[in-house]
Amino acid sequence: MNGDKGEVIKVSGPLVIARGLTGARMYEMVRVGEANLFGEIIEIKGDDYSIQVYEETEGIGPGQPVVRTKEPLSVELGPGLIRSIYDGVQRPLDTLAQDFGEYIVRGAERPALDRSSKWNFNPVAKIGDSVEPGDVLGTVQESNLVVHKIMVPPGRSGIVKKIGPVTGNVDSEVAVIEGPEGLFSVTMVQRWPVRDPRPVAKKLMPTDPMTTGQRVIDMFFPITKGGTACVPGPFGSGKTVVQHQLAKWADAEIVVYVGCGERGNEMTDVLMEFPHLKDPASGEPLMERTVLVANTSNMPVAAREASVFTGITIAEYFRDMGYSVALMADSTSRWAEAMREISGRLEEMPGEEGYPAYLGSRIASFYERAGNVICLGSEKRSAALSLIGAVSPPGGDLSEPVVQATLRVVKIFWGLDDKLAFSRHFPAINWLTSYSLYQNIVDKSADEHLDALWSTNRKRAMGMLQREAELEELVRLVGIDALPYDDRLLLQGAKIIREDFLHQNAFDERDTYTSLKKQFMLLKMILHYYDEAKVAMTAGATLDSLLSLKVLDDIARAKLIPEDDPGQFAVLENRITETIRELTRK
Amino acid sequence: MAGITKEYRTVKQVAGPLMLVEGVEGVTYGELADIKLQNGMVRRGRVLEINGDKAMVQVFEGTSGLSPQDVRVKFLAKGMELGVSIDMLGRVFDGFGRPTDDGPAIIPEKYLNVNGNPMNPFSRDYPNEFIQTGISTIDLLNTLVRGQKLPLFSGSGLPHSHLAAQIARQAKVLKTGEKFAVVFAAMGITFEESEFFVADFRRTGAIERSVLFINLADDPPIERIALPRMALTAAEYLAFEKDMHVLVILIDLTNYCEALREISAARREVPGRRGYPGYLYTDLSTLYERAGRIKGKTGSITQIPVLTMPEDDKTHPIPDLTGYITEGQIMIHRGLHTLGIYPPVDVLPSLSRLKDKGIGAGKTREDHADVMNQLYSAYARGKNAKELAVVLGESALSETDILFVKFADAFEDRFVRQGEDENRTIEESLRIGWELLAMLPKNELKRVRDAYLEKYYPKQ
Ligand SMILES: Nc1ncnc2c1ncn2[C@@H]1O[C@H](COP(=O)(O)OP(=O)(O)O)[C@@H](O)[C@H]1O
Numbered sequence A: 001m002n003g004d005k006g007e008v009i010k011v012s013g014p015l016v017i018a019r020g021l022t023g024a025r026m027y028e029m030v031r032v033g034e035a036n037l038f039g040e041i042i043e044i045k046g047d048d049y050s051i052q053v054y055e056e057t058e059g060i061g062p063g064q065p066v067v068r069t070k071e072p073l074s075v076e077l078g079p080g081l082i083r084s085i086y087d088g089v090q091r092p093l094d095t096l097a098q099d100f101g102e103y104i105v106r107g108a109e110r111p112a113l114d115r116s117s118k119w120n121f122n123p124v125a126k127i128g129d130s131v132e133p134g135d136v137l138g139t140v141q142e143s144n145l146v147v148h149k150i151m152v153p154p155g156r157s158g159i160v161k162k163i164g165p166v167t168g169n170v171d172s173e174v175a176v177i178e179g180p181e182g183l184f185s186v187t188m189v190q191r192w193p194v195r196d197p198r199p200v201a202k203k204l205m206p207t208d209p210m211t212t213g214q215r216v217i218d219m220f221f222p223i224t225k226g227g228t229a230c231v232p233g234p235f236g237s238g239k240t241v242v243q244h245q246l247a248k249w250a251d252a253e254i255v256v257y258v259g260c261g262e263r264g265n266e267m268t269d270v271l272m273e274f275p276h277l278k279d280p281a282s283g284e285p286l287m288e289r290t291v292l293v294a295n296t297s298n299m300p301v302a303a304r305e306a307s308v309f310t311g312i313t314i315a316e317y318f319r320d321m322g323y324s325v326a327l328m329a330d331s332t333s334r335w336a337e338a339m340r341e342i343s344g345r346l347e348e349m350p351g352e353e354g355y356p357a358y359l360g361s362r363i364a365s366f367y368e369r370a371g372n373v374i375c376l377g378s379e380k381r382s383a384a385l386s387l388i389g390a391v392s393p394p395g396g397d398l399s400e401p402v403v404q405a406t407l408r409v410v411k412i413f414w415g416l417d418d419k420l421a422f423s424r425h426f427p428a429i430n431w432l433t434s435y436s437l438y439q440n441i442v443d444k445s446a447d448e449h450l451d452a453l454w455s456t457n458r459k460r461a462m463g464m465l466q467r468e469a470e471l472e473e474l475v476r477l478v479g480i481d482a483l484p485y486d487d488r489l490l491l492q493g494a495k496i497i498r499e500d501f502l503h504q505n506a507f508d509e510r511d512t513y514t515s516l517k518k519q520f521m522l523l524k525m526i527l528h529y530y531d532e533a534k535v536a537m538t539a540g541a542t543l544d545s546l547l548s549l550k551v552l553d554d555i556a557r558a559k560l561i562p563e564d565d566p567g568q569f570a571v572l573e574n575r576i577t578e579t580i581r582e583l584t585r586k
Numbered sequence B: 001m002a003g004i005t006k007e008y009r010t011v012k013q014v015a016g017p018l019m020l021v022e023g024v025e026g027v028t029y030g031e032l033a034d035i036k037l038q039n040g041m042v043r044r045g046r047v048l049e050i051n052g053d054k055a056m057v058q059v060f061e062g063t064s065g066l067s068p069q070d071v072r073v074k075f076l077a078k079g080m081e082l083g084v085s086i087d088m089l090g091r092v093f094d095g096f097g098r099p100t101d102d103g104p105a106i107i108p109e110k111y112l113n114v115n116g117n118p119m120n121p122f123s124r125d126y127p128n129e130f131i132q133t134g135i136s137t138i139d140l141l142n143t144l145v146r147g148q149k150l151p152l153f154s155g156s157g158l159p160h161s162h163l164a165a166q167i168a169r170q171a172k173v174l175k176t177g178e179k180f181a182v183v184f185a186a187m188g189i190t191f192e193e194s195e196f197f198v199a200d201f202r203r204t205g206a207i208e209r210s211v212l213f214i215n216l217a218d219d220p221p222i223e224r225i226a227l228p229r230m231a232l233t234a235a236e237y238l239a240f241e242k243d244m245h246v247l248v249i250l251i252d253l254t255n256y257c258e259a260l261r262e263i264s265a266a267r268r269e270v271p272g273r274r275g276y277p278g279y280l281y282t283d284l285s286t287l288y289e290r291a292g293r294i295k296g297k298t299g300s301i302t303q304i305p306v307l308t309m310p311e312d313d314k315t316h317p318i319p320d321l322t323g324y325i326t327e328g329q330i331m332i333h334r335g336l337h338t339l340g341i342y343p344p345v346d347v348l349p350s351l352s353r354l355k356d357k358g359i360g361a362g363k364t365r366e367d368h369a370d371v372m373n374q375l376y377s378a379y380a381r382g383k384n385a386k387e388l389a390v391v392l393g394e395s396a397l398s399e400t401d402i403l404f405v406k407f408a409d410a411f412e413d414r415f416v417r418q419g420e421d422e423n424r425t426i427e428e429s430l431r432i433g434w435e436l437l438a439m440l441p442k443n444e445l446k447r448v449r450d451a452y453l454e455k456y457y458p459k460q
């Protein structure tokens, strides 16, 4: 029986059931209906093949054809990824806009990598070299920031028979390798099935901090290269801004940003801003290191389910070249909801809140694709892939299944708090409930490379914030007047830490990014005020005089001290010492 | 195709708003159907699922009075469409886009599928043009921009209709010579509420440039699923083909969601939270995301969806999922309403996510952002102090805190409160803001730059 072509039996929203596809495999791509829509087989029961369709299924009905492609859902990997914006199944949205207009129409298709772009391939390997998977055959300057490495694909090896400089599109042959199964040709593009993690030689524990320029994160809840983090919070608490800030300022060499089931305008925002913002490390536009995947809430839900896999496969591919890569997914809850929707249509036995029973394992295997690694290849390149997922719990309720499943696997919890957001304290990361299990790693590194006092100061500051919370409970019961003066001074110190250190305005160009060095000096200066004030109080200075010092205004503005003028901090510390000592001299 | 004209008399099951037709051929998902009753009346249906020769059809007017033996079903081989024309302006339609006023039939310029297609994120233009609504709590603190979707979160018995009508009446950009239109989509609201809008549009002459789609509380509930799609299709046509700036008022989304829940229950789907279908988020996004601007086009679609929160609960799935999609929310507050303050906007939990790109020098005024931040934090502090005073008594407050309490009261009384016909310019709103800030000592105004303090702080 010929199973290459079957026919539609049933259509229910994005789910189509077809028969007659004998031999087709799980996760194989098919073409559905007269409109030739893209779909993927996600369940096989006897002769019933359930297909999730990546485009609107209106007009599809029983009897219409379903054609096998015999390939699983895959992405194209090669030069041209950087600066692109793709939908959830890697259709290039810029090209679609050009060729089909402002709305995404059904059946619109274009190759993910533009065949009219020409690239210069510079060989690294030589004829006669024996090469293994992951070995670099040559390089292509893909953007001002990215040297794209053309690697021997996983599963291939042999002797280089032909290689040389090539100028051409991604389909151009750049090398011929003779392997155990004979000669094979290598071009600048390879395909990879998105649901399979790309292999690495070895996984390692994370060791290096990934700085983000966000003070509350770097100082108190730091992330590492290869680390995993989640940002849960109700709407309006600042998840997307945190994700955008990381995409802008994290010291990753490649950023993959996945807009999964969220707002269209937020992607437009990135598209309009990134070409103009400069990477603090290189001074080049941020877009030169960025790949965008945008499957907004109103785009087909099955493609939303695929979007995080498309994003992470692209991220892994750059990791394989030896880069440190960071992927942000906003929001993983929408991905989980897409799974729930499809699962419901498959009439699977629902788990908690209607989510499929495999929700937890899917989330876990997604975050497992992060890590610090040794790449395939004889060079033994080290590389990292960090994953940061936003989570959007209904009603902000952290006990719901997606948050809980995520917390079981990620190492960082940046818990956003709508009370903080209402009082316009941003980023609204709750410093009492959030945590980072990478704290020790980062402390060690910062103490060694930045300042031996880094972790000491951090612990002191966090101690003050925790004490503040306790004291505030007390104040609510007995009033501020009942507190002893040293406690009231501590409240003042904690308030300064909150308002002048933790608070960081993402939309102020002077405040949006702070280097680790400046973060250290800022906190040190605040602690200095507190220490001096404590001493002065024992020497007789009044609390009121310490709370109304003019120099407090300078402390408040210190976060705006330019990165290239650190001398101002020393000057300010002196001024603090002076003015406070002045009080006791009188 | 033979299927097009074939009439089926094979309705086998009727349950809630759904019916099952068997033995069909050539029927496709999403296809429209005409359902002929014995008395000659015709109802509209849409295929929700097709399985072999069985089609599950959702009947928009409901199935009451329908008996399986007498019904004849004809499938129309097309999805739901709206015939659009510029002559729709000034007219009133039902949930299917059929005129319900006394005007002549509309001769469509063309037919558009009402589900639309998703706007390509690459083609969007970022909304950044300030719309002055004349309402201080919106203009100064939760600025609306063209192409934004900014809902009113309200509760039953609160004056959201008045606020929505006031916005529709007063909204303008600080630029002249542009074409405007209002698309009004009423879903399941009362006759009185609907008449209030229509009368208001008449009174101001806005009716001439409005298209009204009305489904009242006693109209078929399932029609409410079609209605916003009709309205947004008309809006897209006016905005992107006729270069108009369209303000769409969608009221009340809660009734829309209830209709969706009804269908879902009839299909025995696994329910999500509180019985609403798991795809409610996706479904709502296909409405809200139709707001926006497009690169290279003149027109725009700005949406003001209105919803009543069951039990004033913001975490109820309808406001919750809406808030996750829209670009902010304006909270209407029962407490303020009880105090007799109109519009009772609670600014603290309200938010316009797009405000930052629509304000400042050249758009509103240079000090706008600083004044906004300062008013927010001062009001928040005053409210906190007030709460503390409730627990511990006034005496527990410091002198400065007492100033902030006074500020908070004055803020509600003079800034939040305004007349229903009071149309404040942004300068007036800023002036009131500054007058209120002047109640506080200058050194407490840390969110305002010194230069602006110098320039705008009222001289005593
Ligand atoms: N770091 C920040 N600085 C200034 N404003 C912020 C910051 N984070 C959030 N905001 C404000 O909060 C709003 C909501 O943030 P957003 O990230 O869109 O929330 P979410 O994604 O959680 O719904 C933003 O539009 C902005 O006004």
Ligand SMILES: [Mg+2]
Residues within 6 Å of the ligand: A239, A240, A241, A262, A330
């Ligand atoms: Mg968000």
